[in-house]
Amino acid sequence: MSAEEWLASKEWTEQDDDLDERRAAVLRENLDAYDLDEEDVAVLAGGAANRPAAPPVLAVVGRPNVGKSTLVNRIVGRRVAVVQDVPGVTRDRVGYPASWAGRDFTLVDTGGWEIDVAGIDASVARQAEAAVQAADAVVLVVDANVGITDADADIVKLLRRSKRPVVLAANKVDSPIQESDAAVLWGLGLGEPYPISALHGRGTGDLLDAVLAALPERSAVADALPEGPRRVALLGRPNVGKSSLLNRLAGSERVVVDPTAGTTRDPVDEAIELDGQTWIFVDTAGIRRRVHQTKGADFYASLRTRGALGKAELALVLIDASEPLTEQDIRVMQQAIDAGRALVVVCNKWDLVDEHRRRELDREMDRDLVQVQWAERVNLSAATGWHTNRLTRAMDTALDSWEARVPTGKLNAFLGELAAAHPHPVRSGRQPRILFATQASTRPPRFVLFASGFIEAGYRRFVENKIRETFGFAGTPIEISVRVREKRKKGGKR
Known part of the structure; x- marks a missing residue:
């Protein structure tokens, strides 16, 4: 039966929808007889409607040649940013995955931030400002040997306006004798300066502990796509x-x-x-x-x-x-x-x-x-x-599909009829069954199938193609994940 014939035969009405939802509720209740983990329960409750939360974003800023890229390399654990002993080597903001004490975050290296500059330096400064706006927290790197400059003070004013948490790194403190040089940086009004040597790694652990305290558990800037057009x-x-x-x-x-x-x-x-x-x-x-x-x-x-x-x-x-x-x-x-x-x-x-x-x-x-x-x-x-x-029609169609959602009742009714007409092949004397299905998220559409056994890749593609034929989704990828669950033994915990 083609998708068009199947839809025509259904002639969906409110009564059909209500019946499908009741049937889906029964299937969901029957699923409680299987061993489910916490993630399963969250998906079924709608608590995992989206992808895992994006890691928080940390921007490293400062004026030119204070050691930002050296610090980025130190935190990431490898040479990812170009480092030279001249100002202006880094021009663009670039993000790298990083972690500390078991927590992941995205580290953004920026070009040297200067006020009232022109030409390419102005573009670099705008990139740094954009990096701050797109970050959850900021590390301001200052050269402890130089002390507070007018440029540092101007950067602090801009950071205060951004209302982002700021951790102050007093760089180029290569020995305990130089730690007194960092004390003067209290005058910036950002709280405790953390004396570090990005080149040798000295003090970076304490700095990262402070960074984790400033970063949120869930990113406020990386999870959501920009609003507007x-x-x-x-x-x-x-x-x-x-x-x-x-x-x-x-x-x-x-x-x-x-x-x-x-x-x-x-x-x-x-x-x-x-x-x-x-x-x-x-x-x-x-x-x-x-x-x-x-x-x-x-x-x-x-x-x-x-x-x-x-x-x-x-x-x-x-x-x-x-x-x-x-x-x-x-x-x-x-x-x-x-x-x-x-x-x-x-x-x-x-x-x-x-x-x-x-x-x-x-x-x-x-x-x-x-x-x-x-x-x-x-x-x-x-x-x-x-x-x-x-182009406009094609883009509208693709975005509508990207955000489309199939009601749980319709999805399970469709899969029930599909499995009855085209059951999964028997493997090793067993025939896996789809116990229950739900659309866990949109943008892009993601479907989760709970099954009694392993669903082969070929059958998954078959299910995806039939979902597309029946419900559309032109112009968007869709994801189908399968959770194989066994029936709970008698006397087992719910």
């Missing part, structure tokens, strides 16, 4: 036309376009109104290869691209339709899927595609993107503007 990340390998599409949608030359691959390095945000709705489009650097294989400026550009994707709700992945589909194109799409973002595949440069190439591209899509057939696809030309007006 929907955010769309333009992704793709270099020179597929991301900047050209942004300029076409904006109706003006907002970003530099050049045939040279790699023209864009930093994510560029632009608010653009399409069909009466405002969108924030983020033009990103072209993704050349895996992050760990990149070097220098390309490495930092790839990190910033990944950060822009994390803050977006939808990814427009551009491919050059005039060229064969590459492994890198597929990897970019997978990156968006792994990030759990809604997805629209944009086949750009359609004006350069002849009839033979169109048939060839369809075959490549069917062969190489068999697992991404659900993605919305738009063929257009950023250079001429042909069919760019079709």
Whole structure:
């Protein structure tokens, strides 16, 4: 039976919904006869409706050449930030995973923060200010050998306005004799200065203990996507036309376009109104290869691209339709899927595609993107503007699917009929059964199946495809996780 026939046969009414909900309630009650852990109970109660909480964010700020990147390397435990004995080496804010005393957090390195500067230094200062606003707490690094400078005092004023908890690190205290130099930093009014040597590791443990006391258990900035207009990340390998599409949608030359691959390095945000709705489009650097294989400026550009994707709700992945589909194109799409973002595949440069190439591209899509057939696809030309007006509908559809939820009653009624018509194959004399199912979260949709035995990957894909056929979800990845539970032995604890 096709999805359309199945839906037509149901002719859903309020009575059907009520009956399905009662049946689901019975299935849920029967599940209590199985061994459930605390996480199971939380999922069933709706307490685990979203992904695990993102770790809190700690920004490391200070004026140039006070040792911020050295401290970042010390905390992370390896050389991740470039360090040189000259000011201004770090220009962008870059985040790294870190942990201390069993607690995880994200550490953000920033460029030197100076007040009243121009040119690239002004851009660096803005990046540092943005890092503070996007952090749960801040470490202000000061050179204890120099003492309080006018720049330090100005930075403190800005930090107070941010209303973020601040931990003061008095760096370059390489011996106990120098600890008296740190005492003068009480004058900044930020409380106790922690004397440390980022280079040698001296005192960093006490500093990190203070950091953990300042950081919240749950991040107030990393969990939620930014409010306001929907955010769309333009992704793709270099020179597929991301900047050209942004300029076409904006109706003006907002970003530099050049045939040279790699023209864009930093994510560029632009608010653009399409069909009466405002969108924030983020033009990103072209993704050349895996992050760990990149070097220098390309490495930092790839990190910033990944950060822009994390803050977006939808990814427009551009491919050059005039060229064969590459492994890198597929990897970019997978990156968006792994990030759990809604997805629209944009086949750009359609004006350069002849009839033979169109048939060839369809075959490549069917062969190489068999697992991404659900993605919305738009063929257009950023250079001429042909069919760019079709983007809004595709983006709306993908985002609606990304936020869609299937009622528990309907989901279990559907899976019950599906399992009756197409039961799981018998393996080792046993046939696993789906005991109960619930949609645990949206953005992207995530379904949890409680089963009496292991559900094979092939059957999971079959269930996912049938869910898509029946309930839609065009343009969004969906996740299906299976929790195998055994029946509680008689006399066992509930």
